[in-house]
Amino acid sequence: MNRRRRIAALALVFAVNISLIAFAQQAQAATYRQGSSGEQVRVIQTKLKNWGYYDGAVDGVFGSQTTQAVKYFQRKNGLTADGIVGPATLKALGMSGGGSPAEARGEPYSGQVAVGAVILNRVEHPSFPNTIAGVVYQPGAFTCMVDGQFNEPVAESAVRAARDALNGVDPSGGAIYYFNPATATSSWIWSRPLILQIGNHRFCA
Template identity: 55%
Template sequence: MVSLITTTYIYRSDIKALFQYKAALSYYGSTGQEVKNIQYKLSNWGYYDGAIDGEYGYKTYTAVRSFQYKNGLTVDGVAGPETLSALGLSTGATKAASTSPSTGNRNLDLLAHLIHGEARGEPYIGQVAVAAVVLNRTADSRFPSTIAGVIYQPGAFDAVSDGQIDLEPTSQSIKAAQDALNGWDPSEGAVYYFNPVTATSKWIWSREIIKQIGKHIFAR
């Protein structure tokens, strides 16, 4: 179940533009020398205790967030120009590190893992809608601006909290993630979903309900 955090509806074209912009930065799923440089700096300053391997995984992501918080930067887990500058790194010399062909695949993979953890057994359209909620959040300033940032925001998704995100996604989950990334939003702009049978918060019922798909109610 998704946590109770507020956002607004945006058009999918805006999300695609955001992805194109973020492709010039280092964030969850990026690889290369710039990521190694980030890890090295964060390790030297006590924020990061993982391998200096050039893989922008969860440890790197959380270390970047900690660094941003301590230094008064926007806490989104993305190593953008301000964060790179604060780390003492170039902000334009190593864009290739963030634009490897695998970056899009990693976003797809992460979404598929979330779908499988949160919505396996739900109708296919409902699985796409769950992924769409994640994408709808990425473009609102009240949420992290990347797929990884939204998914790994503390307390945001039960599948992350209970470890089900680590389960291997099915081919259907992967296809649902791809359909959402391609612009299909069956949730019609939803930024929450919840199971009315198990939901314990009265606040969630105050949200504008859009529709129900399978066991999930989608709302904005």
């Protein structure tokens, strides 16, 4: 009985998180600073490196070297040199504007399950946190987690998708990344090996 309750609770938490990821848009006012990590940090590092501000590793981890590079970039561009990548710095980096949908809503059902599977695949992958909550709330991993859109209703299909993913269904083929090529702003994400495409999303290793 306790195990059944745990599975039910996990499915509910998982469904809510899928819903957040599915419905939310990229944050126009997202902020990245030392301690942040994820795809958007990789984009920041890539841009800074391409423009000669950063010579460290493009690893998606916002460390002290990235902070110094951001401060250098900010000084050269007339911004407050605080080492924090907020709206003004994002705009200067060419990373703001519009908030493109990063969503599974309107995608085929198998695509919704695949988005959930990506989260679970990350839990099992050594490069990511080893819990669902850790993956979903990893700083910078999913922009919807920093834009405050926590009140979207949980679609019935998201609940079913969560249950299917938790039961081992993985239409993504083991992917740990996904993105919409029509809205992606990261050049780094295109370097990830493509596994397959479902609807508008490319699922990658």
